[in-house]
Amino acid sequence: xxxxxxxxxxxxxxxxxxxxxxxxxxxxxxxxxxxxxxxxxxxxxxxxxxxxxxxxxxxxxxxxxxxxxxxxxxxxxxxxxxxxxxxxxxxxxxxxxxxxxxxxxxxxxxxxxxxxxxxxxxxxxxxxxxxxxxxxxxxxxxxxxxxxxxxxxxxxxxxxxxxxxxxxxxxxxxxxxxxxxxxxxxxxxxxxxxxxxxxxxxxxxxxxxxxxxxxxxxxxxxxxxxxxxxxxxxxxxxxxxxxxxxxxxxxxxxxxxxxxxxxxxxxxxxxxxxxxxxxxxxxxxxxxxxxxxxxxxxxxxxxxxxxxxxxxxxxxxxxxxxxxxxxxxxxxxxxxxxxxxxxxxxxxxxxxxxxxxxxxxxxxxxxxxxxxxxxxxxxxxxxxxxxxxxxxxxxxxxxxxxxxxxxxxxxxxxxxxxxxxxxxxxxxxxxxxxxxxxxxx
Ligand code: ADP
Ligand code: MG
Numbered sequence: 001x002x003x004x005x006x007x008x009x010x011x012x013x014x015x016x017x018x019x020x021x022x023x024x025x026x027x028x029x030x031x032x033x034x035x036x037x038x039x040x041x042x043x044x045x046x047x048x049x050x051x052x053x054x055x056x057x058x059x060x061x062x063x064x065x066x067x068x069x070x071x072x073x074x075x076x077x078x079x080x081x082x083x084x085x086x087x088x089x090x091x092x093x094x095x096x097x098x099x100x101x102x103x104x105x106x107x108x109x110x111x112x113x114x115x116x117x118x119x120x121x122x123x124x125x126x127x128x129x130x131x132x133x134x135x136x137x138x139x140x141x142x143x144x145x146x147x148x149x150x151x152x153x154x155x156x157x158x159x160x161x162x163x164x165x166x167x168x169x170x171x172x173x174x175x176x177x178x179x180x181x182x183x184x185x186x187x188x189x190x191x192x193x194x195x196x197x198x199x200x201x202x203x204x205x206x207x208x209x210x211x212x213x214x215x216x217x218x219x220x221x222x223x224x225x226x227x228x229x230x231x232x233x234x235x236x237x238x239x240x241x242x243x244x245x246x247x248x249x250x251x252x253x254x255x256x257x258x259x260x261x262x263x264x265x266x267x268x269x270x271x272x273x274x275x276x277x278x279x280x281x282x283x284x285x286x287x288x289x290x291x292x293x294x295x296x297x298x299x300x301x302x303x304x305x306x307x308x309x310x311x312x313x314x315x316x317x318x319x320x321x322x323x324x325x326x327x328x329x330x331x332x333x334x335x336x337x338x339x340x341x342x343x344x345x346x347x348x349x350x351x352x353x354x355x356x357x358x359x360x361x362x363x364x365x366x367x368x369x370x371x372x373x374x375x376x377x378x379x380x381x382x383x384x385x386x387x388x389x390x391x392x393x394x395x396x397x398x399x400x401x402x403x404x405x406x407x408x409x410x411x412x413x414x415x416x417x418x419x420x421x422x423x424x425x426x427x428x429x430x431x432x433x434x435x436x437x438x439x440x441x
Contacts, residue, residue: 008438009036016061019175022210023048023056026063031315033060034308039434043427100180100196102170105163108282109156115278117271120150123262127154127236131161134202134234138260140225141236142243145264148304151238154264155204158236162202169202174210174217181220197224202234208256209240212247225255235259266301279307285314291329298333309333345388345436347399353439354381357432366401380429382408383415388436 009032017024025044027033036044037060048056111131116124123143130141145151159171172180184193197203203224211217228235239246242263243256267275273296280287287310295309316332317324351362358377365378378400385396386408393412397403419426 009040014063016063017173017175017179019178019210021055021057022175023058024175025058025060027060028063029311030062030304030307031311033062034305034311036060039437043430046423046427100184100193101172101176103172103176105156105159105171107160109153110160111157113278113282114150114153114157115267115271115275117267117274119265119267119271120154123150123154123264126260126262127158128161130234130236131158134162134167135232139229139232139234140256140259141234142239142256142259142261143236143264144239144241144243144261146240146266146302148302149264149266150303151264152206155206155236155238158202159204162234167201168199169204170197170200171204171206173206174208177205177221178211178214178217181217185216193220194224194227198227198231200228200233202236203228205235205237207239208237208248208252209246215249218249218252222249222252222255225252229255267303269296272296272303272306275303276306276310279310283310283314287313287324288326290326291324294326294329294333347385347389347391347396349436349439350385350388351381351399353432353435354384357428357435366399368401376425379411379415380425380432382411384429384432384436386412388433 012028012032013036014026015023016026023045025036027036041058041060045056045058048058111124111128114120114124123145126138126141127143130138143151143154156171159169162169180193180196184190205221208221211221225235237256239248239256243253243261246253248256273292276292276295280292291313295306295313298306298309300306300309313324313329313332316322317328320328322328348362351365354377355362355365358373358380360374360377364374365381381400382396385391385399386393389396391399392405393408394405396408397405400408415425415429419429
């Protein structure tokens with residue numbers, strides 16, 4: 001990976017949790033999370049898979065609130081990675097005491113900051129009602145939706161509301177629940193585990209889908225659920241699909257369906273605009289209405305991406321010192337609109353990006369050297385020049401030191417084939433594309 005990519009996107013990240021399947025990576029802000037998710041997730045998971053020797057999914061989580069730097073990080077107090085790989089006995093007493101733990105709530109995730117529209121009004125109504133009369137009306141409450149549509153926000157809004165009324169609630173990701181439960185079995189502390197969870201007035205579990213396929217954890221969840229539910233304690237669970245379609249055990253599916261099930265749909269244009277207005281207010285920045293329109297009318301329907309676009313525009317404007325106009329906004333969002341750059345690249349930008357990635361220089365690429373590495377770099381340059389610039393194959397040949405157009409066509413075909421079979425090269429090329437896309441045009 002080129003140094004600038006690393007410096008910009010990866011340097012400030014940290015591993016938060018690893019549960020044998022999913023590595024959760026903490027980023028400093030939503031903008032970085034969006035960029036990593038869109039551009040580097042595949043590269044990162046490939047790298048992690050090589051180390052772990054098994055398939056690994058990566059997910060990104062913001063560990064500090066971008067809009068408000070004074071808000072404490074919503075990160076778990078102890079990293080599961082560290083806890084698992086480090087010597088047990090070296091864990092401090094404090095950590096041992098808080099072996100089971102509710103995750104901290106993000107104070108920003110409140111009902112006040114949740115914008116209601118037709119796509120989410122039922123979920124919002126159900127959540128406020130459950131928070132107002134926990135354990136009485138909708139128990140359990142199961143909220144499901146695709147990514148970035150506000151599940152975690154609503155779940156934590158319930159948590160924040162209950163907390164403000166002095167209730168004892170446990171808020172966990174399903175990964176945290178899994179880790180707590182599995183560790184209690186390993187450490188012989190299942191009684192403490194039960195006592196801890198049973199003591200809650202309400203249990204909020206985020207992203208239940210991640211316990212699918214984990215028999216032991218599902219067993220633990222089932223019993224925990226039953227105990228709390230029978231005790232009249234509110235249980236709220238979020239997931240990414242209807243319970244029946246999930247891969248959860250049948251008995252858990254039917255428990256979730258036994259209460260109220262509500263979904264959240266992607267917001268319509270008006271709601272997207274209203275959400276953006278809310279975010280702008282929270283971020284305390286000034287953006288003209290037509291700029292918000294640009295963001296709201298983008299094809300993406302996911303609120304997290306909307307926020308990402310907004311952050312990107314603000315970051316871009318701050319970086320360039322330009323006033324935020326529609327043009328600036330379009331420019332800032334340009335490379336998020338397509339995975340491929342929309343405007344042609346200058347040949348030298350492409351050639352430079354390729355030589356840098358292959359650790360050579362543009363003169364060498366244009367020159368006569370034919371070592372394996374240089375030839376490959378040259379072929380990749382030809383391929384990318386055809387893809388990202390408006391050059392014909394004779395022109396590409398010319399740009400690379402006067403080579404024949406048939407050489408260019410050959411290289412293009414060769415690289416296309418290699419991309420199919422060689423993941424390493426695929427990732428190299430993806431990185432070059434990212435690097436090109438992140439350069440100002
Ligand atoms: P999910 O958990 O469904 O993937 P999140 O709850 O993390 O999604 O939401 C993603 C981002 O979008 C969060 O920053 C959240 O505050 C914001 N968001 C989602 N829906 C709304 C909404 N209706 N009003 C305000 N912000 C929202
Ligand atoms: Mg979530």
